[in-house]
Amino acid sequence: MSEQLAAPAVSEAPFNAVYLAIGAAAWTVAALKFRAWRRDPSPGLLVVALAIASPASSFLMASPVLYRAIDRLAHTGNLATLLVYLGITGFSAAAVVLALIWTPPGDRDGDRIWDVSSSGTRRRIRARLTLFAVLAVLMAVLFAAGRAGAPETPLTFDTTFATVPAIACFLVLYQGAFAFALIDIARVCRGHAARLPAGWLRGGIRLIALGSATACLYVLCKIVAIGAAAAGIGGAEWLSTAAGPAFAAVGALLITAGFAGPAGANWARRRRDYRALRPLWDLVYRADRRLALEAPPARWTERLALRDLEWRTTRRGLEIRDGQLTLRPWVDPAVVAGSARIAERAGLDDPERAALVVAAALRSAVAALDAGRPPRPREEQAVLPGLDADPAEERAHLVRVSRGLDGPLIAEALAAAGPA
Template structure:
């Protein structure tokens, strides 16, 4: 085997492994912040094949063999890594199975007793077969020659190794079809969005990776029967299916998380004008001074905490400015919103934006605050936590919008 194919496989396998481990690292970090069995299983589903891809790269494959002083030991480690993926995948498939397809399950809950009972039965199969695979590998004597890319077709003529390979492919194929089937059903029940697209990508990736299993089984069977000419199924086409499937599955797990991160970052930055307004009204509201424009642009970590804190400080600022809210501004904003045909969420946001802008200006100019009994309540203060952030982002959007300026002008002219 020339060095050119080795370098190509190094590039592909190391690249996929590195990207997948990056995604797994983010899942592990999320699990440490919010421990849950679901996140832990997802992290294992990603990290196990990521490790296998890294070890399958010829450069690391040979390094492992040299350190262990045993040829082709890396093959066992790679296949055990994929088998760990298979085991974690069947657990995840049980957790994602709808309640109506689970016996005695009443609610959507990935950690019900029935879920774990089903998972344990399937994991028992892996617990029995994995030691069998290890024994078959070592008794097969497939330690020479070292074959990082052609192990299957080189040693499939040995009965123990042939059985080892078939068991590995059977477990892998079962896990892929199981998770793909469940993901297709799961996606059909989700609303449109990144989560639905991500789940479908996982399903498609699983079915694509099944092409690897089919190619490998054909090549193994042909090698065992001493039929030549089909080695390319094992060394070229099969790995191609595996690589493409791994990319799709990784993208399926990463896509929704990346979309959520992007949305949090956009919300964090969108709230800045509104936060600046309330901060100028009362600097005691903030834990720290306003970040610079560059700091804001380079904010990539802890976005959920930063955005939540910014929202709380804005809420405190609204309460601070409430004594200076003018009912005439609220009335004018309502009329402008009605004339513009705004829906209820946008109407509430326009009203709050106009009221806060006027209140901040009134505070700056020294207008006396209204007594508590004359203060005007603003819409959105009683919003549910799940809706509050979207409401504040809308308020920030309308803060300096033309409609807000028009409402302020109408209210000022009527005074």
Template sequence: MSDIPDTPFNVVYLGIGTVAVAVAVLKLRAWYRDPSPGLLVVALTITAPALAFVVASPVLYRLIDRAAHRGNLATLFVYLGITGFSAGAVALARIWTPPKDRPDEGIWDAATTVTWRQVRKRLAVFAALAAAMTVLFLTGGAHRPETPLTFDTTFATSGLIAAFLVLYQAGFGFALIDIGRVCLGHAARLPEGPLRRGIRLIALGAVVACGYVLCKLVAITTAAAGVTGTDWLSTALGPVFAALGAALITAGFASPASAAWTRRRRDYQALRPLWDVAYLADERLALEAPPSAWTERLAFRDLEWRTARRGLEIRDGQLTLRPWVDPAVVSAATEVADRAGLDEADRAALIVAASLR
């Protein structure tokens, strides 16, 4: 048994894993609503490491071992989960399309049959890697002692387990470098905004997580050679790089969706004053009565549909009230828009809102 306290690892791993699982659920929900191969790859790429972090927490690690009656079996699940992320990351690096190469606004819609052929080949390589890791682990005899935090350095002297560890780290390191390289190039071509910031966070997280791979490889190599005193690279510094990298990558995947959700919620609430005018003009225009102030504040789901419906009902109210629009109000609003130097869209919106009000 390791004398390293479990609590910090439980808190960090379960915390990061829980947040990542939540992000994965949102991505899967988005894919369900608007299916596309690329979005499904994103969702699965987040899901695999999210579950790996949860399983890596010592409390669940030990529970899995007890349930399976096999020590350290959870290590195999954790490393296969990270290998799943590596496979997804390499696939994303191929199907993400630079803006200049897109026929439209889709990020991956421009992926060709050649691209998908490359993706399938790389996924086949990682599938073979996962199979080899499983065989090496199960035949390596790393059952005792149970070491949720020091597995790598404890069993580095076992030839089969050392091969298992090196294969895992090689696949993970390759994926991190690949996705980091692609994300940096992709971000450089994007306009400033949430998507660009999110992709930069993914790239930064991949670079930071490379520190985990380096620490682990040094610790494994020195342990296999019989050198002592480097365990801290595997048990302390390596997990710091892993946790920080995972947090940055998760934030990178979540931030564009979070920004879009915030924008939709702001638009939904901003339309409330005009919607109230339309409702007062003719209550039959609305599907339901005005929501209370608290209901409005707590509106978190289906914001895109709610905003679109609210806009349509305002439009119906505008058509209903058109015979009573005061020309003087339209003229005044036009002058205000001209003095403010508004563009065509904002100018039209101001005039419509003022005349409706």
């Protein structure tokens, strides 16, 4: 968020390491957000991706090694400072737009998180984007007018050129826009987090709010240091070269973690569900191999599955449902009734009771099919619970069934029913 961390005498190596690491980590998260946006092209996902990519690029360019490389390529000293600050201004614009379109949980229409439907919201978005576009042009004009090409100062630009009026105006505009965006997004995140239940999403939103508040301390340090340098007061340079960038780095890490945390948790949950469904999928696949588009993957291949997990898990669930319907004529009604009694005696709640009944029923159906028993006529077929579950609950139900296939209550239910 700034290129200054230390006086020129200090080695630039640590700052290269920190800024490059933060930039690379943030760009990894941004790339995942862009990938999600390509699959679900909602305006909110695009703005989130841009809100992460813009400061990520700034951190990369702020590293002294890339800072000097940019200046050499452009044959213009300190040009990287303008690019770094324009990148942060891009984050400011994206953050302000996010604050406008991020719908509070209690006001959402279904699952819609981003609301750009109203003409008033679109008008405010256009007004703010126009304001930031004008600001970016003005910053570029002021930077050029300041003629701050030498000396090259990847770590001390702000305090070195604070006495140049055009550069001072450039710095104040940048810091003001950044502070406005940070306060706005922190306010919105705190309000949304207060309405959410405990979980990864609330934790992530709180991290964004905390990171924004931490980055505000960067702005405060910079403004004090720039003001002192402009007034000819010495001794405050450390606020610009050490304290401010430290707050910026911590804030950036918190904001990036806030955006990445809920997405990472969802990815881990999808992967966990995909693997948890394997025993149930194997059971129905044994009954009818035509149900699956392809043969079962090797166990080690499944452990390495990292991509397309939502599609894989959804397909596996659909194939299990088809298998359940195929096996229904061989389900033993005695097993269904017996497992229901066992579940009640064990004090299971409704979801666990339904899972136990379905697991025992499918186990009995596969055994009957393997034994060559004839299918039951339609009027004698048992109706299994969970078939009418809504999509949000269906996957959780199937995971419970899969995990309970080899449980002790299943064995008890099958033993109590005896031969079909």
